[in-house]
Amino acid sequence: MRRKSLTETKPDFRKLPQEFYTRDVLDVAPDLIGKNLIVRMNDNTCRSFQLTEVEAYRGEDDKACHASKGRTERTSVMFGIGGHLYVYLIYGMYWMLNIVTGEKDNPQAVLLRGAQGINGPGKLTRELGIDRSFYGENLVTSTRIWLEDSGQRLDYKTGPRIGIDYAGEYWKSVPWRFYI
DNA sequence: TCAGTGATTAGG
DNA sequence: CTAATCACTGAG
Numbered sequence: 001m002r003r004k005s006l007t008e009t010k011p012d013f014r015k016l017p018q019e020f021y022t023r024d025v026l027d028v029a030p031d032l033i034g035k036n037l038i039v040r041m042n043d044n045t046c047r048s049f050q051l052t053e054v055e056a057y058r059g060e061d062d063k064a065c066h067a068s069k070g071r072t073e074r075t076s077v078m079f080g081i082g083g084h085l086y087v088y089l090i091y092g093m094y095w096m097l098n099i100v101t102g103e104k105d106n107p108q109a110v111l112l113r114g115a116q117g118i119n120g121p122g123k124l125t126r127e128l129g130i131d132r133s134f135y136g137e138n139l140v141t142s143t144r145i146w147l148e149d150s151g152q153r154l155d156y157k158t159g160p161r162i163g164i165d166y167a168g169e170y171w172k173s174v175p176w177r178f179y180i
Numbered sequence: 181t182c183a184g185t186g187a188t189t190a191g192g
Numbered sequence: 193c194t195a196a197t198c199a200c201t202g203a204g
Contacts, residue, residue, distance in 0.1 A: 065199090069189085072189070091184075091200055094200050121199070123201080163199050184200105186198105188198090192193080
């Protein structure tokens with residue numbers, strides 16, 4: 001019987017590499033559909049969540065993107081290289097989990113809106129135990145959160161992004177929401 | 181439809 | 193310091 005290759009036996013052989021994130025957000029966002037988000041819980045067990053819904057926020061021109069108001073302390077991680085987490089609190093209750101993409105000084109991120117069995121970005125982070133402490137986390141080197149290829153390529157739909165009425169007609173209408 | 185909830189931000 | 197805003201959720 002054929003011996004498994006080294007890469008096949010390594011436990012993290014499916015982990016998405018830096019190159020996955022260092023691309024334009026409009027390429028990364030649809031590629032995230034069907035990927036598995038792995039989180040190490042407080043009891044040290046790992047849980048896997050297959051992503052079903054994401055949204056792209058792209059650059060300083062995009063009026064819906066937090067980076068459109070310029071660099072602030074909160075948004076600074078978006079101005080760095082892709083592969084880090086942008087986490088912030090909204091409405092005093094819900095943590096939003098975003099994956100920074102692209103090259104340095106080109107602020108972009110993907111909002112994770114849902115996973116299999118979980119609809120809604122606030123419910124997703126509550127289920128995963130995401131909070132402030134995950135801000136800036138590196139998905140390539142972290143031992144408590146990362147992404148893996150599921151080996152599946154799933155069909156997805158596109159549509160306008162949710163909850164950005166303030167962004168104006170054009171940015172409200174661009175189909176940068178990707179979902180199963 | 182609408183209140184809850186508190187960090188973040190711009191402005192004085 | 194103040195006050196407005198907000199990439200949401202759940203109850204009615």
